[in-house]
Amino acid sequence: xxxxxxxxxxxxxxxxxxxALQDVNLSVTRGEIHAICxxxxxxxxxxxxxxxxxxxxxxxxxxxxxxxxxxxFSGIRDSEHxxxxxxxxxxxxxxxxxxAENIFLGNEQATRGLIDWNRTNHAAGELLRRxxxxxxxxxxxxxxxxxxxxxxxxAKALSKRVxxxxxxxxxxxxxxxxxxxxLGLLRGLRDEGITCVIISHxxxxxxxxxxxxxxxxxxxxxxxxxxxxxxxxxxxIISGMVGRDLDHRYPPHSSHVGEEVLxxxxxxxxxxxxxxxxxxxxxxLTLRRGEIVGLAGLMGAGRTELAMSVFGxxxxxxISGRLIKDxxxxxxxxxxxxxxxxxxxxxxxxxRYGLNLIEDIKRNxxxxxxxxxxxxxxxxxxxxxxxxxxxxxSMNIKAPSVLSVTGKLSxxxxxxxxxxxxxxxxxxxxxxxxxxxxxxxxxxxxxxTIINRLADEGKAVLVxxxxxxxxxxxxxxIYTLSAGRITGEVARAEATQENxxxxxxxxxx
Amino acid sequence: xxxxPTNADFAVAETPAAPAGPTGDSPRxxxxxxxxxxxxxxxxxxxxxxxxxxxxxLLAPQNISNIIVQNSYILILAIGMxxxxxxxxxxLSAGSVVAVCGAVAAxxxxxxxxxxxxxxxxxxxxxxxxxxxxxxxxxxxxIPAFIVTLAGMLLFRALTLTILGNRGIGPFPDEVRTLSxxxxxxxxxxxxxxxxxxxxxxxxxxxVVAVAGIVFTQWRTRSARQQYGQVVDPMPLFIGKIAVASFxxxxxxxxxxxxxxxxxxxxxxxxxxxxxxxxxxxxxFGRQIYAVGGNLQAATLSGVKVKSVIFWIFVNxxxxxxxxxxxxxxxxxxxxxxxxxxxxLDAIAAAFIGGAAVxxxxxxxxxxxxxxxxxxxxxxxxxxxxxxxxxxxxxKGAVLLAAVAFDVWSKRRAGASR
Numbered sequence: 018x019x020x021x022x023x024x025x026x027x028x029x030x031x032x033x034x035x036x037a038l039q040d041v042n043l044s045v046t047r048g049e050i051h052a053i054c055x056x057x058x059x060x061x062x063x064x065x066x067x068x069x070x071x072x073x074x075x076x077x078x079x080x081x082x083x084x085x086x087x088x089x090f091s092g093i094r095d096s097e098h099x100x101x102x103x104x105x106x107x108x109x110x111x112x113x114x115x116x117a118e119n120i121f122l123g124n125e126q127a128t129r130g131l132i133d134w135n136r137t138n139h140a141a142g143e144l145l146r147r148x149x150x151x152x153x154x155x156x157x158x159x160x161x162x163x164x165x166x167x168x169x170x171x172a173k174a175l176s177k178r179v180x181x182x183x184x185x186x187x188x189x190x191x192x193x194x195x196x197x198x199x200l201g202l203l204r205g206l207r208d209e210g211i212t213c214v215i216i217s218h219x220x221x222x223x224x225x226x227x228x229x230x231x232x233x234x235x236x237x238x239x240x241x242x243x244x245x246x247x248x249x250x251x252x253x254i255i256s257g258m259v260g261r262d263l264d265h266r267y268p269p270h271s272s273h274v275g276e277e278v279l280x281x282x283x284x285x286x287x288x289x290x291x292x293x294x295x296x297x298x299x300x301x302l303t304l305r306r307g308e309i310v311g312l313a314g315l316m317g318a319g320r321t322e323l324a325m326s327v328f329g330x331x332x333x334x335x336i337s338g339r340l341i342k343d344x345x346x347x348x349x350x351x352x353x354x355x356x357x358x359x360x361x362x363x364x365x366x367x368x369r370y371g372l373n374l375i376e377d378i379k380r381n382x383x384x385x386x387x388x389x390x391x392x393x394x395x396x397x398x399x400x401x402x403x404x405x406x407x408x409x410x411s412m413n414i415k416a417p418s419v420l421s422v423t424g425k426l427s428x429x430x431x432x433x434x435x436x437x438x439x440x441x442x443x444x445x446x447x448x449x450x451x452x453x454x455x456x457x458x459x460x461x462x463x464x465x466t467i468i469n470r471l472a473d474e475g476k477a478v479l480v481x482x483x484x485x486x487x488x489x490x491x492x493x494x495i496y497t498l499s500a501g502r503i504t505g506e507v508a509r510a511e512a513t514q515e516n517x518x519x520x521x522x523x524x525x526x
Numbered sequence: 527x528x529x530x531p532t533n534a535d536f537a538v539a540e541t542p543a544a545p546a547g548p549t550g551d552s553p554r555x556x557x558x559x560x561x562x563x564x565x566x567x568x569x570x571x572x573x574x575x576x577x578x579x580x581x582x583x584l585l586a587p588q589n590i591s592n593i594i595v596q597n598s599y600i601l602i603l604a605i606g607m608x609x610x611x612x613x614x615x616x617x618l619s620a621g622s623v624v625a626v627c628g629a630v631a632a633x634x635x636x637x638x639x640x641x642x643x644x645x646x647x648x649x650x651x652x653x654x655x656x657x658x659x660x661x662x663x664x665x666x667x668x669i670p671a672f673i674v675t676l677a678g679m680l681l682f683r684a685l686t687l688t689i690l691g692n693r694g695i696g697p698f699p700d701e702v703r704t705l706s707x708x709x710x711x712x713x714x715x716x717x718x719x720x721x722x723x724x725x726x727x728x729x730x731x732x733x734v735v736a737v738a739g740i741v742f743t744q745w746r747t748r749s750a751r752q753q754y755g756q757v758v759d760p761m762p763l764f765i766g767k768i769a770v771a772s773f774x775x776x777x778x779x780x781x782x783x784x785x786x787x788x789x790x791x792x793x794x795x796x797x798x799x800x801x802x803x804x805x806x807x808x809x810x811f812g813r814q815i816y817a818v819g820g821n822l823q824a825a826t827l828s829g830v831k832v833k834s835v836i837f838w839i840f841v842n843x844x845x846x847x848x849x850x851x852x853x854x855x856x857x858x859x860x861x862x863x864x865x866x867x868x869x870x871l872d873a874i875a876a877a878f879i880g881g882a883a884v885x886x887x888x889x890x891x892x893x894x895x896x897x898x899x900x901x902x903x904x905x906x907x908x909x910x911x912x913x914x915x916x917x918x919x920x921x922k923g924a925v926l927l928a929a930v931a932f933d934v935w936s937k938r939r940a941g942a943s944r
Contacts, residue, residue, distance in 0.1 A: 328827075329829075331826065352827060353829040355829075362827070364827060369823060370821075370823045371827070372821065373816075373824055375888060376816065380816075384813075384824070385828040387810050387814075391810045394810050395809055395810070396809065396813060398807075399751065399754040399756070402754055402756055406755075438828070
């Protein structure tokens with residue numbers, strides 16, 4: 018067990034303005050299951066993309082040695098050729114094609130240019146037996162659940178004579194039964210000599226199957242622990258993942274909490290794509306005037322889904338539960354209704370869902386409340402200009418003019434435009450989904466200041482964030498969400514990263 | 527044409543090089559400028575080219591009148607089409623809708639002697655219903671517009687054949703023919719213009735009023751903007767632009783006045799262009815069209831009733847296609863089962879030549895009209911110099927490809943971060 022199959026040394030990867038990885042070291046022993054843990058944004062996925070050649074040699078610093086040879090992958094094909102296969106969180110299968118076709122996609126079993134279907138389906142059948150999937154190879158992928166699709170991905174990896182299998186959050190979308198089958202399969206593969214690297218948020222799973230675990234935080238390696246030898250507990254892993262000081266990254270603020278504005282009761286949401294899957298289950302939340310409330314949860318916990326379903330049912334089907342605004346029950350059937358009732362939602366993905374990137378700042382700011390600038394259906398463009406200019410000053414949007422196209426602004430300034438748009442609707446409740454994602458430290462501070470100002474104006478603010486320090490730094494109260502359930506409500510004074518992380522990873526049993 | 531580029535077309539471009547902001551926006555401005563005004567420059571060059579090639583015949587009084595009358599129905603369709611393209615959709619059925627509405631109008635006016643204003647109104651309503659039918663499938667049922675309108679292209683051609691059989695129905699009442707083909711009366715008689723000969727005084731007065739209108743509205747817009755502290759064109763540039771626009775309007779009107787006065791379709795077109803420019807630039811509904819085309823999800827999450835916006839632009843397209851259908855039938859003086867074939871393609875080409883973006887979210891009514899006129903001038907100019915029809919098609923195809931290639935290229939050069 019001392020034979021090192023993979024060594025990544027001093028890996029540094031820089032994106033414009035951000036150091037995603039800094040001197041990361043990872044060493045994986047042949048035939049082990051090696052877990053990589055870290056918060057969202059710690060650099061796990063980036064590291065795996067470096068390893069698999071998605072970020073080609075030359076775009077990062079450092080050295081990768083696989084089976085004793087230095088590797089310079091220029092693409093994912095190179096790494097697969099060497100036997101390194103990565104299975105991404107979002108599965109990459111063609112839904113209309115059969116299992117067999119997917120397994121041999123790009124590696125077709127052909128004789129003189131013609132596909133040999135007998136050989137294809139026969140070989141696929143063999144692989145399916147190995148992964149324990151009892152389906153016919155000709156079944157189309159779209160007839161399979163996510164758990165079985167995951168197995169097809171693994172079968173596909175096996176078809177490539179995989180030596181090192183990397184799984185990114187393999188169980189995130191699986192139910193317990195599928196998860197345990199998958200974990201059992203990984204153990205079986207390990208016994209066949211296939212090395213696995215698994216990225217997971219679910220510490221109980223990590224504890225159950227991993228031999229060693231490497232912890233990443235802020236793009237650096239914190240430590241590698243041997244689960245067999247050392248006395249490793251979940252708490253120890255958690256403190257490694259979050260062990261960061263709260264310094265002066267948050268403006269001081271004391272909230273004046275007023276009466277209740279919005280109460281969400283027994284809120285349940287079903288997935289619109291996966292029939293019957295419950296995404297949010299019986300959630301109860303209360304928001305008060307002048308208060309900044311956090312919503313913590315790992316990726317896939319249902320944070321955005323909860324927020325968007327409240328925001329005029331812009332996500333989900335089969336929504337049940339009650340919304341009580343200022344003491345009265347309200348029914349929001351559309352985004353328009355939500356805006357009318359003083360609820361605003363600033364999306365986590367501003368480029369896709371928040372901004373019209375080909376339009377200027379002015380028109381983006383007015384987009385959600387154009388009616389306020391119009392008389393009988395005609396927009397007063399001069400008032401619009403004046404309004405936008407007002408926001409440019411008060412929000413400190415750095416742009417030559419409000420006629421600048423939003424697509425050209427930096428992330429922080431784009432975010433300020435999104436916030437301006439929602440503040441202009443004059444909401445009582447602002448739901449901010451990952452308000453500081455992908456923006457630099459200075460701009461983050463400005464965003465926090467804006468959030469504080471909104472609370473001081475008597476608005477209720479709900480901040481959704483993957484960054485626990487951020488929530489601890491700005492929120493008065495924090496809800497934790499795990500697998501669609503509210504698992505805790507912690508006041509600022511009692512909240513620590515450790516107890517939040519424990520609540521966020523609370524099992525789904 | 528009395529279609530002057532509005533001040534808004536240039537406002538962004540003319541902002542003086544701002545103190546180099548943190549975003550380094552300056553190169554983008556230049557491109558925006560080129561992208562927006564490139565179409566007008568191209569139009570001027572094409573007109574110039576054919577004026578030289580035809581020894582001035584292109585700009586002869588009768589020929590200018592011909593260009594307008596011959597292209598009026600395409601230009602009307604282009605107005606409806608640009609709205610659909612801005613929203614990120616397409617309409618392939620426009621030509622068939624033109625045919626079926628022409629047929630409906632003919633049956634009503636010729637066979638049932640329905641008074642022409644009522645018949646026109648009914649035809650427009652029929653057009654609207656056809657648009658509503660397509661809009662329903664696209665907006666509410668979620669079938670791509672490409673498919674729905676491709677089906678519509680077949681369906682409405684079939685309907686035309688059902689109504690007309692294999693014959694044409696005509697002749698149309700004089701009033702309808704006047705709308706399509708006719709000219710304003712010489713209400714005030716003629717006036718001598720020296721070397722240019724006699725010209726219709728009424729037409730000239732209309733031209734003067736139009737110029738006065740341009741000057742007045744532009745001036746008012748400019749001073750309102752100044753009051754709000756917006757950057758406006760420096761005075762000499764402002765005057766220069768207005769002078770050019772006024773000169774063009776007067777020049778066209780003088781030529782028309784020397785021939786047979788103002789074509790009624792020109793009056794109609796001027797009205798439509800004005801109304802739809804206002805709609806797209808200033809109305810909440812117009813803004814929502816751009817929002818839907820620019821980023822559908824963002825528009826949805828901003829409370830725009832996306833489905834209703836898409837539905838209504840198809841209804842609008844149906845009404846405009848009906849209007850074009852009546853005008854085309856009136857011009858031929860009969861409704862014809864093969865009427866309107868390929869009109870939709872000309873309208874789509876006009877929109878894209880006029881600067882619309884394939885992904886949606888970008889485009890202007892004036893741009894689409896200019897695009898349509900570019901095609902019209904090429905058609906007309908090449909037939910004047912006796913070019914073969916294959917050459918005309920070749921040139922039109924090349925112009926369309928070049929226009930869109932230019933758009934894509936300038937966007938890429940601007941380094942759009944999307």
